[in-house]
Amino acid sequence: VNRYPDWKEQGIRMLANQTEMAWAKVGFSRYAQAKMLWNVRTDLRALQWDFAQKMFPSDPESLYNYTSLGIELFTQIDWNKPEPTVREFLRQSYRIFDHLRTKLKTPAEQRRWEWYVLYLHEQLLEHQERLVAAKRDALTHRIRFAQNLRLTDQQVAEAKRELAQVDQQMLNCIHALVSYNKAINRFNVLDAYDLVCNIYANRL
Secondary structure, rough: OHHHHHHHHHOOOOOOOOOOOOOOHHHHHHHHHHHHHHHHOOOOHHHHHHHOOOOOOOOOOHHHHHHHHHHHHHHHOOOOOOHHHHHHHHHHHHHHHHHHEEEEEHHHHHHHHHHHHHHHHHHHHOOOOOOOHHHHHHHHHHHOOOOOOOOOOHHHHHHHHHHHHHHHHHHHHHHHHHHHHHHHHHOOOOOOHHHHHHHHHHHO
């Protein structure tokens, strides 16, 4: 959305966008996009506050802090090494929603809080799977290039045993992700069905 003003100045008058049934994942960004398509000079921080007040009127500051956290961290993320950023996002997000839980006053706020936490837990499962995948890649590389690395037969055998254990950990992670996403699919907090069908199920 930060580029909308530039696009308008360049003469762009129409924009096609595709959303998904994943409001906890992209709810605020889609809200901001819809507003800024009508007025590209709309202040993003004002939209954040407006969105937070509508979602959690009992404590809009917490959701404002949450959306600010996402903007701050993922604007500067190194996508070659994303996990430290993701870990920090999850750490601070859980703290924010733990505080927000004590401020809820209506059933609607309670449901929204639960749905956001469902999304965060799915992100935690994905984070854990990526950490195991990185370990698996490192071991696979070590075995494949054992000769170049001048590994002994014993070191290669140890790496293969460790890889077998990591493969089982990976399978466990994928099973957990498939089961969890199937369970939360009906809440539309993220594109759970697409994740199961197109990413994880074919890896079982």
